[in-house]
Amino acid sequence: MIHRNAGITTTLAVLLHAGLLAGCERQPASTPPAATAPAPADADAATATSLAHEVVSTSGRYLVRYETDPAAIPLNDVFGLRARIFDAARTDTPLRSVTLTVDARMPAHRHGMNREPEITLEPDGTFLVSGMLMHMPGAWELHFDVTRGAVTERAQVDVTLR
Template sequence: MSDRTLMLTLAVATSLVGCSAEEARPMPEPQAVTSQAGGFHVQWQPSVAPLPLNESFDATLWLKTSADGTPIEGARLSIDCRMPAHRHGMLQEVEVTDEGQGRYRVLGLLCHMVGHWVLHVDLTRGAVTERAQFDLIVE
């Protein structure tokens, strides 16, 4: 192979490296709220931004007590996304995995319509269930 052919081949290969069907996007910043009754704090970070329409996505939650910031481990969680204007939720159930130290992985979130959604994070401790919620926009 001549030097000229080698240089041309390298130039074409280098230019193709930057081409991809989908550009890598940075992870969105976590958002944090306090539960409605004030008993716990939760941070949520979706795996993608913007939130996709009618495609499953995952998220990470971090839970800690409001009193002293202790991570909440072994929580009984119920996660749902609701669309208040239409009075319905997601068309599938999510899977929640406890990763330890107050970190939980939520698999299979799906917002199937454009508009305002509310992510409900229900934490049950003993006989008491407490809710935190995040407002989401799907475009």
């Protein structure tokens, strides 16, 4: 009887161990949003529209096209992004008369990043954002605050880090 119970115990232990290992598969660092940018018609349009993702601001005034570097946002490692801001009614030329602030928050935890990213505007209308770092796994919101004059409007994207 003792040997029979030991065999069952060993079998259960092996199955449990195999199940735990199967659940420990390496997952991608983040789940990026689906790309929705239209295909450009010519080379000049390609320059303006070539960024991988897009999101419209809350009142629909602005369209933000962006891509992160690396493409999958890493967990607890520095990353950057490139963004272009467009008038939502005219998406062929990036706006240069706006300012952009980028931040990321974890609403469930009521905190954001521990770093303030650096943002520069390139002559072609591309905003380069460096020094982003999402230090915890979970649900994040990526905020693009577009300001023209005294009015700021937000475009927001949900990001899940694993």
